[in-house]
Every structure is written in structure tokens, then in C-alpha cells.
Amino acid sequence: MVLANPACDLNGRQPCEHALVDRALNQALHGYEAMLQARFDDVEAVLRGIAELPRGEGFAAQAQELAHARLGCELPEALLQGSWMAGVDMAALYAHGLFAACRRSVAQAPREQADWLAGMAIDDAFIGDCGYHTLDITPCADGRLQGVLPFVFRIAPTSEAVLLKAYAGALFDIEIDMTDWTQRELMQRLNGRQGTRYLKMAVYHYSSSAPSSEGCAAHGSNEDAARDAAAARLNQLRTGIMQAFGVGLGPDVLLLGIDTDLDAIRVHLPGAQGEPLTTLTVEAAQVYRETLGMAVEQASKHIADTIEQAAAGVRSSASVGLKRLIARLLEANLSQIEYVIQHHEGRYERLGHGERFICVGDPIDELQMRNLYYFAHLDTLEEGAACVDVGVHIFEKLNLSRGYPVPVIVHFSYASVIPGARERAVERCERVMRGITARYRGQVPEGALKFGLCVSDATGDERLGLVRECGTGTQAVN
Amino acid sequence: MVLANPACDLNGRQPCEHALVDRALNQALHGYEAMLQARFDDVEAVLRGIAELPRGEGFAAQAQELAHARLGCELPEALLQGSWMAGVDMAALYAHGLFAACRRSVAQAPREQADWLAGMAIDDAFIGDCGYHTLDITPCADGRLQGVLPFVFRIAPTSEAVLLKAYAGALFDIEIDMTDWTQRELMQRLNGRQGTRYLKMAVYHYSSSAPSSEGCAAHGSNEDAARDAAAARLNQLRTGIMQAFGVGLGPDVLLLGIDTDLDAIRVHLPGAQGEPLTTLTVEAAQVYRETLGMAVEQASKHIADTIEQAAAGVRSSASVGLKRLIARLLEANLSQIEYVIQHHEGRYERLGHGERFICVGDPIDELQMRNLYYFAHLDTLEEGAACVDVGVHIFEKLNLSRGYPVPVIVHFSYASVIPGARERAVERCERVMRGITARYRGQVPEGALKFGLCVSDATGDERLGLVRECGTGTQAVN
Numbered sequence: 001m002v003l004a005n006p007a008c009d010l011n012g013r014q015p016c017e018h019a020l021v022d023r024a025l026n027q028a029l030h031g032y033e034a035m036l037q038a039r040f041d042d043v044e045a046v047l048r049g050i051a052e053l054p055r056g057e058g059f060a061a062q063a064q065e066l067a068h069a070r071l072g073c074e075l076p077e078a079l080l081q082g083s084w085m086a087g088v089d090m091a092a093l094y095a096h097g098l099f100a101a102c103r104r105s106v107a108q109a110p111r112e113q114a115d116w117l118a119g120m121a122i123d124d125a126f127i128g129d130c131g132y133h134t135l136d137i138t139p140c141a142d143g144r145l146q147g148v149l150p151f152v153f154r155i156a157p158t159s160e161a162v163l164l165k166a167y168a169g170a171l172f173d174i175e176i177d178m179t180d181w182t183q184r185e186l187m188q189r190l191n192g193r194q195g196t197r198y199l200k201m202a203v204y205h206y207s208s209s210a211p212s213s214e215g216c217a218a219h220g221s222n223e224d225a226a227r228d229a230a231a232a233r234l235n236q237l238r239t240g241i242m243q244a245f246g247v248g249l250g251p252d253v254l255l256l257g258i259d260t261d262l263d264a265i266r267v268h269l270p271g272a273q274g275e276p277l278t279t280l281t282v283e284a285a286q287v288y289r290e291t292l293g294m295a296v297e298q299a300s301k302h303i304a305d306t307i308e309q310a311a312a313g314v315r316s317s318a319s320v321g322l323k324r325l326i327a328r329l330l331e332a333n334l335s336q337i338e339y340v341i342q343h344h345e346g347r348y349e350r351l352g353h354g355e356r357f358i359c360v361g362d363p364i365d366e367l368q369m370r371n372l373y374y375f376a377h378l379d380t381l382e383e384g385a386a387c388v389d390v391g392v393h394i395f396e397k398l399n400l401s402r403g404y405p406v407p408v409i410v411h412f413s414y415a416s417v418i419p420g421a422r423e424r425a426v427e428r429c430e431r432v433m434r435g436i437t438a439r440y441r442g443q444v445p446e447g448a449l450k451f452g453l454c455v456s457d458a459t460g461d462e463r464l465g466l467v468r469e470c471g472t473g474t475q476a477v478n
Numbered sequence: 479m480v481l482a483n484p485a486c487d488l489n490g491r492q493p494c495e496h497a498l499v500d501r502a503l504n505q506a507l508h509g510y511e512a513m514l515q516a517r518f519d520d521v522e523a524v525l526r527g528i529a530e531l532p533r534g535e536g537f538a539a540q541a542q543e544l545a546h547a548r549l550g551c552e553l554p555e556a557l558l559q560g561s562w563m564a565g566v567d568m569a570a571l572y573a574h575g576l577f578a579a580c581r582r583s584v585a586q587a588p589r590e591q592a593d594w595l596a597g598m599a600i601d602d603a604f605i606g607d608c609g610y611h612t613l614d615i616t617p618c619a620d621g622r623l624q625g626v627l628p629f630v631f632r633i634a635p636t637s638e639a640v641l642l643k644a645y646a647g648a649l650f651d652i653e654i655d656m657t658d659w660t661q662r663e664l665m666q667r668l669n670g671r672q673g674t675r676y677l678k679m680a681v682y683h684y685s686s687s688a689p690s691s692e693g694c695a696a697h698g699s700n701e702d703a704a705r706d707a708a709a710a711r712l713n714q715l716r717t718g719i720m721q722a723f724g725v726g727l728g729p730d731v732l733l734l735g736i737d738t739d740l741d742a743i744r745v746h747l748p749g750a751q752g753e754p755l756t757t758l759t760v761e762a763a764q765v766y767r768e769t770l771g772m773a774v775e776q777a778s779k780h781i782a783d784t785i786e787q788a789a790a791g792v793r794s795s796a797s798v799g800l801k802r803l804i805a806r807l808l809e810a811n812l813s814q815i816e817y818v819i820q821h822h823e824g825r826y827e828r829l830g831h832g833e834r835f836i837c838v839g840d841p842i843d844e845l846q847m848r849n850l851y852y853f854a855h856l857d858t859l860e861e862g863a864a865c866v867d868v869g870v871h872i873f874e875k876l877n878l879s880r881g882y883p884v885p886v887i888v889h890f891s892y893a894s895v896i897p898g899a900r901e902r903a904v905e906r907c908e909r910v911m912r913g914i915t916a917r918y919r920g921q922v923p924e925g926a927l928k929f930g931l932c933v934s935d936a937t938g939d940e941r942l943g944l945v946r947e948c949g950t951g952t953q954a955v956n
Binding site: 174175178179182183185186187189190235236239240243244245246249380381382383415417418419420421424431432435438459 | 652653656657660661663664665667668713714717718721722723724727858859860861893895896897898899902909910913916937
């Protein structure tokens with residue numbers, strides 16, 4: 001039995017074409033998504049082909065030719081020269097191919113994302129107009145949420161105002177957030193800007209089709225537990241800053257939920273004192289249903305009215321700017337709901353995990369897509385181990401059970417304007433890799449963890465620059 | 479052959495009594511130092527006595543009586559009930575006694591430090607008068623530098639303006655310092671204060687008696703290397719902040735050296751652009767010699783003139799406030815030079831290491847004395863392991879070689895105004911302890927690491943509150 005789509009009757013007479021949906025943007029995003037999926041699918045397809053090649057004298061050359069033509073990368077020559085006894089290390093080649101696909105996607109992002117990046121509903125200018133200098137967003141580390149910015153929220157992932165920090169169960173680190181808050185607030189004052197605020201958003205998730213199995217693993221697939229934990233963490237952060245720095249300085253907070261089957265969001269408006277509430281306020285799927293068939297202005301007004309009513313219902317102190325941002329998030333999400341209706345038959349075929357690799361460290365701004373990777377934000381494994389544990393557990397089922405390796409990109413950002421920052425980011429990559437290797441020794445088969453260590457320059461040009469791969473037969477690529 | 483004292487001819491006719499020396503303060507500090515030394519010596523003495531007691535039925539009661547009377551602490555009852563076969567675990571009792579002495583010293587600090595704390599030459603008011611809101615001080619982690627604040631510099635260790643972060647070789651963490659800088663600069667702006675600045679001081683060290691063996695281990699006991707490395711780190715921090723936040727915002731920097739045999743300092747004035755210079759500028763021992771016999775005003779003027787000449791010599795851009803602070807540091811150090819002359823025969827008997835335990839994490843403001851402990855500032859072992867390695871290496875020679883354990887206090891501060899902060903500080907203690915245990919497994923004999931996990935409240939009353947001891951037979955004391 002297929003569950004009905006709560007936004008639109010897919011078998012009904014009315015077409016699922018909402019007046020507020022940006023169809024051109026959806027088209028561009030779909031083209032991008034399909035292209036990326038194909039690129040990553042190709043890694044496996046091409047390597048399967050290589051695995052079937054005769055292992056005679058021409059093998060290495062043929063393999064390189066295939067890799068070059070279809071994956072746009074070189075394969076490590078040493079791996080292709082595997083002995084007849086041990087055979088060729090296909091797991092190493094697979095990880096190498098994935099890392100190459102990532103780097104290629106990031107390098108080509110300016111061109112490949114051009115069609116949709118400028119069309120994002122929410123960008124720096126709009127965020128500023130709503131009264132915010134920073135949107136600090138914590139989704140769950142779960143791969144199904146790694147497309148939230150460009151797809152679900154239609155927020156430009158490269159926005160200066162946006163900080164993306166994923167944690168298992170959306171349980172962000174209070175101290176790291178306070179450091180970010182401090183840095184951003186100081187920057188505002190140094191630049192003589194006043195009046196804009198810091199907004200912290202926590203995004204929990206659930207599955208409407210399989211609520212007890214495909215929800216958030218960190219909260220035992222319990223939707224209420226996931227919601228309540230995220231609200232509690234928001235409250236801790238806000239209260240902490242208010243008590244440490246001053247009552248008027250507490251950041252605004254916004255609690256959101258996502259049904260990962262549909263990419264439909266729900267919004268919990270903050271309460272009378274700005275505190276996070278777990279009360280359900282606005283569901284985007286319901287908004288879609290209610291406003292389908294309306295003209296643009298009427299639908300927009302309905303959304304604004306719905307938010308006002310919800311705000312009144314919880315006596316919310318949400319500012320005009322926050323309500324405007326919420327309205328824009330809801331409108332943007334109508335596009336994503338219709339995107340899933342049009343391009344994924346109303347409900348993702350793959351409800352559960354389908355990540356291809358793990359990313360730990362800082363976010364890859366230029367590569368964000370549902371189920372492409374599991375992302376654990378951390379500075380050290382010592383502090384972030386719980387999130388990596390969840391990721392490794394997912395990959396035990398996804399990959400190790402099939403004899404596939406666990407590819408891990410360790411990625412840290414640095415600011416090249418700070419002397420020695422790149423070297424320290426590289427050291428951090430190495431430390432975290434050593435930590436991961438040591439932590440899962442005995443749990444993950446010897447050699448099954450494959451690492452790509454990468455750094456990006458926050459104040460310069462380097463993007464996902466490869467420091468080195470480890471376990472893929474490639475050393476010190478650049 | 480005993481090296482001559484460079485400040486004063488100890489065999490000469492002129493008494494070593496300098497007009498600028500605060501003799502009452504010296505007396506109070508010496509009383510405190512002697513009391514602390516006796517308290518920590520007593521731990522060993524009393525436990526040796528207990529070890530010699532007959533192990534009959536009355537043993538436990540007698541041991542408790544001794545500990546109570548002379549150490550002011552209880553011993554873990556389980557340890558006193560050791561089997562006749564295994565004997566009593568004296569190493570565990572020793573570590574427990576040391577930890578108890580630390581807690582007692584901190585608890586009694588308000589009373590025991592009353593005689594000298596208010597007399598410190600440099601306190602919050604003076605720091606503010608010199609134009610600084612923060613003195614961020616990094617000495618080496620070496621135990622011989624753990625008395626620098628109250629003794630060598632005569633800076634009140636409890637000053638709000640002072641941050642103390644020790645690292646092996648004085649090689650402080652640029653990113654941690656930038657975070658502290660950001661937090662302090664924001665606080666200034668939130669409080670509407672302007673015009674005061676952040677001063678970073680790096681303190682390297684050397685030994686005039688045994689330059690090639692008792693200098694800084696992290697720099698191969700090479701004085702020039704220690705100095706140059708500290709200068710380079712200061713330059714990185716200053717340049718980093720200038721480039722990331724704005725040229726005018728770079729912190730002031732001050733490079734200092736200490737001869738740990740004499741506690742005599744040297745000052746390297748910053749250069750024309752405020753950059754750290756390695757040029758030698760003013761030596762306190764020489765200043766002592768030159769001004770001995772002068773009246774107060776004349777001596778003070780001589781110091782000021784010496785600083786002005788040195789500043790002119792390197793075209794220093796040091797502000798009036800910085801020069802005033804340097805003058806006060808030099809004057810204060812004259813007292814310490816004379817302190818070592820009067821109470822330690824002009825040169826410490828123990829030139830090398832004599833630490834009794836290792837402290838990792840945040841500083842113990844209320845307990846600072848030369849060679850009492852090795853202190854490695856860190857947030858995670860992952861980032862701070864290099865400093866702990868040096869500490870463990872020192873204790874291999876000091877303690878493990880004699881069959882003594884390695885007592886480690888893991889201490890983190892939290893702000894109780896931030897919800898959940900204490901729980902997170904406790905978790906951090908546990909994580910760091912687990913990390914240390916894992917890192918030195920195989921290198922340090924099983925069970926030889928003894929831990930005391932403690933937390934202090936930066937915004938409330940708890941000071942070195944015991945979370946639990948580990949390896950001392952005591953679990954969950956409070």
C-alpha cells in the first residue's frame with residue numbers, strides 16, 4: 001500500500017501544480033540532481049567494468065582509459081599493478097573514484113550549479129532583509145538531510161550568512177555554537193552594523209511512511225523525542241547566551257521538522273519570550289493542499305495569515321522579519337514538495353539510508369544532495385565521536401555487509417589570511433583520521449576505512465583541495 | 479663551583495636589599511610557599527609512616543587517624559583493607575593524598591593567600607590603567623614556570639583580566655587564542671568599554687647554571703630556539719588577527735624570558751610596528767645590580783630610563799601603558815630576585831624538574847607554585863597530546879623510575895550560568911582521562927596513572943570540585 005501524499009491527491013483530477021512553485025528552478029535542480037546521481041553511479045559502474053577486464057598486459061592501460069573517459073580521473077597506477085595472487089584492490093579503486101567524483105563536482109560547481117544557485121529563494125540579501133546576519137543551521141547528520149539547504153529550504157549553500165553544522169539527532173555543540181555566535185556578533189560590531197541578529201535553526205526529522213523505522217536513529221526513530229531534544233538544545237543555547245552575555249543578546253531560535261519521505265517541512269514558532277516551543281504550528285504539506293489552485297497573491301496571503309494565526313495561537317513574539325523568513329521557507333518548500341511529486345513520484349523510492357560516503361569536519365558548501373553522504377560536523381574526534389559512531393554503524397549495514405569499503409572524507413576549512421592556518425587544518429585532518437582509524441580498529445575490518453583528507457580556504461580559492469588519500473593506493477596527490 | 483648571582487654579589491659587603499623590593503610581600507609569599515611545600519611533603523612522609531605500621535587489626539584505624547591528623551583527609555577505606563597477599567596499594571594512597579592536598583589548598587586559599595594576594599604588584603585595576611582589558615599569558619608547561627604569576631611577575635592569579643594557558647615550549651594554540659580574543663573583544667563592546675586592548679605574553683625559559691640540560695625540553699634546552707619559537711608564534715597570532723579582523727585590532731604582544739634558576743626575567747620590547755622582536759632589551763638581574771643602593775625614586779627613574787633607551791634602540795612603538803606595565807613587571811621581579819637570594823640562597827637548589835603531579839585542562843587559579851605541577855592547557859587530548867607527552871616523559875624519570883605513580887589532575891572550568899555547562903565539563907574530564915589512559919597504555923605501567931577529575935565554576939562558587947578519582951580506590955566522592 002502506498003501512503004497518500006498529504007499535499008496533493010496524486011490520482012485526483014486536479015494537477016499538482018501550485019502557483020507559488022518555481023518550476024524553472026525545480027527543472028534546474030532536477031537536472032543537477034540527475035547529473036550528480038549519474039556521476040556517482042558511474043563510479044561503481046565503471047569499476048565493475050574494470051573488474052571484468054582481462055588482467056593481461058593491457059589491463060592497466062585499458063582501466064586508465066575507461067576511468068579517464070567516464071570518470072574524468074586517473075587511477076593510482078600502483079593499484080592497477082596488483083599481483084595475480086592478491087588481485088586488484090577494487091575497494092581502494094572505488095573509494096578513490098568516489099573522492100575524485102566529489103572533487104570534480106566541487107571544482108565544476110560554479111558551472112554546474114549556475115542554473116539554480118542564483119534562483120535560490122533565500123540568499124544573503126534576503127536573510128539581511130529579515131533582520132539576520134547569520135543563519136546557523138543544524139540538521140541531523142543523517143544523509144537524507146544533506147540536501148536541506150538547496151533543495152528543501154532553497155537556501156543558497158554558499159551564502160556568507162549561513163553556517164551549516166550537522167550532528168546526529170541535531171544535537172549541536174553548545175560551546176561551538178557560542179564560539180560562532182561570539183565571532184559573528186563581534187564581526188557585526190567591528191563592521192559598524194547594528195540591529196541584525198543571529199538565528200539558530202535546529203532541524204529534526206521523521207518518516208511518515210515508516211515512522212518507527214526510518215525516522216531519526218539517534219532518537220530511536222521517535223519523532224516526539226527528536227523534536228523535544230532539538231527544542232531543549234535550542235533552549236540551552238539561547239538561555240546560555242542570555243545569561244552569559246545579556247538578556248537582550250540571546251539568539252532567535254527556530255525549530256523545524258522534516259518528513260524525509262516527502263521533504264515537507266513543519267515549523268514550530270517560538271513562544272512569547274522567544275523560547276522554542278514543541279507545539280505544532282504550520283505544516284507545509286497542509287499549506288500546499290490548502291493553497292493549491294489559488295493565484296499567487298491569494299496563496300501568499302493565505303500563508304502569511306496561517307503564520308499569523310499560528311503565532312497568535314502560541315502568543316509568539318516572532319518578529320516581522322522572522323515571520324517573513326518562515327513564509328519564504330514555506331513557499332520555498334512548496335516547490336520542493338512539488339519537486340518530489342514530479343520527480344520522485346510523490347515519495348522518495350529510497351526512504352532509508354543510501355549514503356555513499358561519510359564526511360566529517362566542516363561542510364562541503366558546493367556539494368549538497370539528499371543521501372549523498374553522512375555529515376558529522378566536528379573539530380576533534382574526541383568531541384565528535386558519538387556522531388561518527390552513528391555514521392559508521394550506518395555504513396556497516398550499507399557497505400561493510402556487502403564487502404564495500406567505508407569511504408571517509410575528512411574536510412576542514414581554514415582562513416589563509418591567518419598564518420599557518422592551512423598547515424594546522426592539514427594537521428587536524430591527519431589527527432582526526434588517526435583517531436577514526438584507532439577508534440574503529442577491531443570493529444571495522446582492517447583496511448576497510450578509506451580516507452580522503454581535504455581542506456578548503458574560507459578566505460581564498462582552494463575548495464576541497466586534496467591533501468592526501470589514505471588506503472586508496474594514492475599518496476600525496478598534490 | 480657555584481655560579482655568581484648576576485643581580486648581586488652575595489659575598490660582597492653590600493647587602494642584597496633593594497629599595498624597590500616589597501619585603502613584607504616576600505615574607506608573606508615565603509610563609510605561604512613553605513607552608514605549601516610542607517603540606518605536600520607531608521603526603522609522602524605520612525604515607526611512609528603508614529606503610530611502616532603493623533598490618534594487624536588496628537591498621538586501618540591507625541592509618542585513618544594519621545591521615546586525618548596530619549593530612550586533614552580520609553583515606554579510601556577499601557584501600558586500607560588490602561589483602562595480606564597483595565598488600566596495601568601505597569601508590570593509590572599517595573595519589574589520593576596529593577589530590578586531597580590540592581583541594582585543601584584551594585579551599586583554604588582565601589585565608590592562606592590573604593597575606594599576599596592583596597599586595598600583588600599587578601592586579602585588575604593596574605592592568606586596566608595600562609590600557610589592557612586582558613593579559614593572555616602563555617608560559618611553558620614546565621613545572622618551574624607554574625609560579626610565574628604570583629612569584630615571578632607578582633600578578634594576582636585570580637585577576638579577571640588574566641588568562642593563563644601553559645603549553646610545552648610556550649607554543650600556544652593560535653585558534654584557541656583567537657577564540658579568547660574574540661570573546662574578550664566582544665565583551666568589551668557589549669559593556670560599552672573602548673580603548674583598552676588585548677595583550678598576549680609568551681614566556682620562554684632557560685637555565686643560566688645548566689643551559690644545555692636544564693633549559694626548555696621542548697626546544698632541546700636551546701635558549702635561542704625557545705625564544706625564536708615563542709616570538710614566531712606571537713607574530714602568527716598578531717598577524718592572523720590583523721588580517722582576519724582588521725589591522726588596528728591586532729593584539730599587543732610581549733615576549734619574556736625567565737632564567738628558572740633565579741626567577742629573573744628579561745623583556746624583549748616589541749618593534750616599530752608592534753611586532754615581536756627577539757632582540758634582547760632589558761634584563762631584570764642587570765637592573766637589580768645597577769639600581770641596588772639607589773633610593774626608590776632614583777631606582778624607578780633608572781628603570782623607566784632603561785626601558786625608554788631600550789625602546790629607542792629597537793624603535794619600539796610600545797605604548798606608554800605597555801612601558802608602564804613592563805616597568806612594573808621589572809620592579810616586581812626585583813622582589814622575586816631578592817626572594818630567591820634571601821630564601822633560596824640566590825639560586826634554586828633544585829634547578830631541574832621536581833613536579834609532584836600533572837595538571838591538564840584549565841589552570842588552577844588558587845594553587846600556583848614553582849615545581850608543584852606540570853600544567854598543559856588543553857580542551858581535548860587530541861589537540862593537546864604533544865604537551866601531555868612531554869609531561870609524561872618528565873614523570874617517567876621523576877616518578878615511574880622510582881616506582882611512584884603519575885598523579886594527573888584533569889581540571890576544566892565551566893560557567894554555571896550556561897545550562898548544562900557543568901555536565902559538559904564533567905564529560906570533558908572523563909573524555910580526556912580516557913584519552914590519556916588509551917594513549918599511554920603500554921608506555922606507562924598498568925595502573926600507574928592516577929586521576930583526579932575536577933571542575934571549577936567560572937561564574938559561581940565551586941573551586942576544584944572533585945568529580946571523582948580514578949585509580950585511587952575512591953569512586954564518586956561527591
